[in-house]
Amino acid sequence: MWHTKRTSRLIALHPFGMSDVSRSFIAACVVLLGLVLSLLLLRGIAHAQGIVVSGTGARYTFAQQMTFTVTARSDVDILSAVVVFRARNGPERRGIGVFTPGKAIQAGFVQQLVGGVLPPFSPVTFWWELTDAAGRKTTTPPASRDYLDNRFPWKEAAEGSLHVWSYAGDAAYARSALDVARSALPRVNQELQTQLPPRVDIYLYTALDELQSALLLAGRDWQGGQARPDLGVVLAAIAPGQGALAQMKRDIPHELTHLLVFQATGVGYARVPRWLDEGLASVNEELAQPEYQLALEAADRAGQLIPLETLCAPFSPDAGLAQLAYAQSQSVVQFIRNNYPDGIRKLLGAYIGGATCGGGVEQALGTTLSALEFRWRASLGPQGVWLTLVNSVGAWALLAVMVSLVLLPLAFVRRRAQEAAGKASVRQGGLRVRTR
Numbered sequence: 001m002w003h004t005k006r007t008s009r010l011i012a013l014h015p016f017g018m019s020d021v022s023r024s025f026i027a028a029c030v031v032l033l034g035l036v037l038s039l040l041l042l043r044g045i046a047h048a049q050g051i052v053v054s055g056t057g058a059r060y061t062f063a064q065q066m067t068f069t070v071t072a073r074s075d076v077d078i079l080s081a082v083v084v085f086r087a088r089n090g091p092e093r094r095g096i097g098v099f100t101p102g103k104a105i106q107a108g109f110v111q112q113l114v115g116g117v118l119p120p121f122s123p124v125t126f127w128w129e130l131t132d133a134a135g136r137k138t139t140t141p142p143a144s145r146d147y148l149d150n151r152f153p154w155k156e157a158a159e160g161s162l163h164v165w166s167y168a169g170d171a172a173y174a175r176s177a178l179d180v181a182r183s184a185l186p187r188v189n190q191e192l193q194t195q196l197p198p199r200v201d202i203y204l205y206t207a208l209d210e211l212q213s214a215l216l217l218a219g220r221d222w223q224g225g226q227a228r229p230d231l232g233v234v235l236a237a238i239a240p241g242q243g244a245l246a247q248m249k250r251d252i253p254h255e256l257t258h259l260l261v262f263q264a265t266g267v268g269y270a271r272v273p274r275w276l277d278e279g280l281a282s283v284n285e286e287l288a289q290p291e292y293q294l295a296l297e298a299a300d301r302a303g304q305l306i307p308l309e310t311l312c313a314p315f316s317p318d319a320g321l322a323q324l325a326y327a328q329s330q331s332v333v334q335f336i337r338n339n340y341p342d343g344i345r346k347l348l349g350a351y352i353g354g355a356t357c358g359g360g361v362e363q364a365l366g367t368t369l370s371a372l373e374f375r376w377r378a379s380l381g382p383q384g385v386w387l388t389l390v391n392s393v394g395a396w397a398l399l400a401v402m403v404s405l406v407l408l409p410l411a412f413v414r415r416r417a418q419e420a421a422g423k424a425s426v427r428q429g430g431l432r433v434r435t436r
């Protein structure tokens, strides 16, 4: 029989007794199994792939808007894209990306910057959170973009850790700023003895309105410079030409002092009273501001000095009051320097430790804020003593003290006269008994 013959041949070929039919069946099963496994594998790979992000970005128009973007794909529709962003030391903000849901998307979120949402000159860190229809989520690694004032063609002059940026003036102008900064840093740090910032960027604007528009400092026309101590950034409005060097010698050491006070205090910087921070910055100016002394003397004469406690907080936006606040702060810091050895460093140490404005003075100088103020006012001059007394105890109380000083001797003379008269009457034999 054919089958018998064939079987016998197969038997001859396959000692384990497998027929041709069985062999085909097993082969088919193997192929099928392979197909199933391949499908499962492919499906597994697709599952593991999930959302794939091919790019993120951030571009901006200074002081107007910043646009965050993300490009991504998935094996199912991507349904949501949220950007999370924050400036250094700033609050975390979230924005919902705009896009058409699909397997490949390009999403964007536009943040308006008017009103100072993001502080200029700060790096902005951002990342995206994406979700697809399968419920899978992915978060992109954080990316960073420096938010600089890119309205001007800045040129850089650098030396070591110091970088001066300017868009006007010649090389000597930028060089002068670099020289002033280089000599100011170690001089200021002699007192503070802190670690110098790893990098300092000084931006020189040529006009106040350009700087102020960068900082949105509306209402503070008197503010010619600003420091961002946490960023190691100094901004100053100094026009090139005559007078530039003198202004650099005032403004640059002043702003650098703020950077060093921040270096010395870190997170405690927020607790450093304004009179101490601005007072230090002002005493470190390389050229004195005569108008400070004039403002101080005029206010002292008129009895209109600002209470020191008021100067713990940010200064008034009023130009006249702000100038007096700077003048007083400078004078108080100089007074502390003259009368309390190592007082400044002790004060900063107290504020690092969490002291309040007055508590820091007590801890570091062993006196109260009001006693310090009393002594400082008295040091301003003879008339300062009287005005200090008036301000301390009040005009009526002081008047009462003065009147009593005049009346007491008179009362004493009168009493002595009465006593003399009484003694005379006893001597005359009549004993007078006072019942009331």
Ligand SMILES: [Zn+2]
Pocket (backbone or CB within 6 Å): 254, 255, 258, 277, 278, 281
């Ligand atoms: Zn300042």
